[in-house]
Each structure stands twice: as C-alpha cells, then as structure tokens.
Amino acid sequence: MPTPPYKDYADSMDAEEAQTFRRAVLNIVAQIPAGSVTTYGTIALLAGWPSHARMVGRTLRYTPEAAALPCHRVVNAVGRTAPGWSRQRELLEAEGVKFKPNGHVDMTRHLWEPEQLF
DNA sequence: AAGTTGACTTAAA
C-alpha cells in the first residue's frame, strides 16, 4: 500500500460524515462475493453518495483497513484494474474471474449486482 | 485562492 498523505478526515465533509461515508464503503466492499467484481460508481450509489465514485477510489487507496478487505474485487466501469497494482489481476484470476484479451475483466460475467439496487 | 489531479463515469466520434 502506498503511504501518501492520508488524513483521517475530509476537508469538505465534516469529520462525522466522512467517517460514515468511509464506513459505508468498506462495509459494502466486504460483501462482494468471491469471483465477482463491482465498480466504484456502484459502491458510491449503494453507500448513499451517488457521484462520489472518485471518493470511493480515494478511500480504498488511502484507508489502511481496506487492505484487510476484498478490495481487489473493485474495478472501474469498463473492468480495468487499479493502476500500479499488478497483483490485483492475479488475485482475481485465482478466484476464477476471466479477463478479456484487452486486459479488462469480463464484466458481463462477473459484475456484482446486489438486490439493494432494485 | 485558483488551478490541477485522480483506484471515476458517460457519451460521442
């Protein structure tokens, strides 16, 4: 895990809201079943902060607790894995996730769509 | 305080 400037608070969210957001995100990531993936945007939606996909990525990158969660099952909308984390692909393939020739996850097969969306 | 940056997304060409 990179150790860039990690602040345990947010500038534009009050500390309590930031804490709630972070907890919601981590809680959702923890529920992604093995062999499936989901996207930053989906997590943001489920967490109750639509349009905060970027913030989800930021949280996963900078929050130490994320390392203990299956955060390798989070990819972007087109199935690309996180930049600078080559091991993510190996972890996913070990769970049976198939990649397309272009190096993207086969989303049509592995995208996790929780009931909560409907 | 204004501009830039990104584990982002959607759309268009």
Next chain:
DNA sequence: ATTTAAGCCAACT
C-alpha cells in the same frame, strides 16, 4: 478498438 470531451468532487499544489 481508441481517443476526446465533459461532468464530477474532494484533496492537493
């Protein structure tokens, strides 16, 4: 398939 563009929003210069 790739590139471009726009929108997004908190964090960082």
